Amino acid sequence: MYKNSVLIVEDQYIMAHVMVQKLTQLGFIMAHAHTGESAIEKLKDKAFYFILMDIELGKGINGIVTTQKIRILEQKTGRPHTPIIALANDLTDEKKAYYLEKSFDDAINKPLTDDRCHHVISVARKMWSSNNLPHINHNNSL
Numbered sequence: 001m002y003k004n005s006v007l008i009v010e011d012q013y014i015m016a017h018v019m020v021q022k023l024t025q026l027g028f029i030m031a032h033a034h035t036g037e038s039a040i041e042k043l044k045d046k047a048f049y050f051i052l053m054d055i056e057l058g059k060g061i062n063g064i065v066t067t068q069k070i071r072i073l074e075q076k077t078g079r080p081h082t083p084i085i086a087l088a089n090d091l092t093d094e095k096k097a098y099y100l101e102k103s104f105d106d107a108i109n110k111p112l113t114d115d116r117c118h119h120v121i122s123v124a125r126k127m128w129s130s131n132n133l134p135h136i137n138h139n140n141s142l
Contacts, residue, residue, distance in 0.1 A: 085123060
């Protein structure tokens with residue numbers, strides 16, 4: 001079930017490990033994909049509360065193409081729109097606007113700090129509650 005599960009799509013192991021630890025402390029069940037292709041495979045079997053998507057994945061398709069493919073998969077299968085947050089280096093207002101145009105729901109700078117972590121959870125909660133989808137309560141202290 002997607003109510004408390006999060007997918008991190010990140011090719012850098014240490015960066016992914018930090019994100020997994022932070023979100024696990026908040027009660028989320030974590031899944032990790034190293035590539036865009038593996039993220040899409042995971043989504044065929046499971047839905048997620050939200051996805052953190054690295055923009056610059058090392059191998060295969062990048063985060064933008066992966067997100068667009070996820071949106072197509074959602075449309076084809078009738079799944080609800082999953083919040084996808086872009087993870088970027090040196091995020092500017094222009095880059096954020098570009099990512100939003102490419103089907104992301106928000107964008108944040110790396111690394112995932114405590115404040116950014118809470119922001120991402122807030123974005124997901126707002127999106128799910130506005131769609132009358134399940135809302136989960138988490139301990140918001142890191």
